[in-house]
Amino acid sequence: MPKKEKTKRRQSKRYEKYKVVDGKVKRPRYCPRCGPGVLLAVSSDRAHCGKCHYTEFSGSGEK
Numbered sequence: 231m232p233k234k235e236k237t238k239r240r241q242s243k244r245y246e247k248y249k250v251v252d253g254k255v256k257r258p259r260y261c262p263r264c265g266p267g268v269l270l271a272v273s274s275d276r277a278h279c280g281k282c283h284y285t286e287f288s289g290s291g292e293k
């Protein structure tokens with residue numbers, strides 16, 4: 231059943247891609263206000279906490 235296999239492969243790839251991108255751009259950041267456990271949503275070059283709306287800009291001089 232190649233159809234079933236294809237679907238599974240696609241899902242796995244998608245999950246892997248997300249993980250790689252997240253780890254490649256920037257390792258998971260935790261909110262300094264909410265403490266460890268609350269992850270910041272990392273955009274292209276900024277991290278945002280959806281809980282306390284803390285925003286952190288990164289990549290200004292690191293690149």
Ligand SMILES: [Zn+2]
Nearest residue numbers: 261264279282
């Ligand atoms: Zn926060």
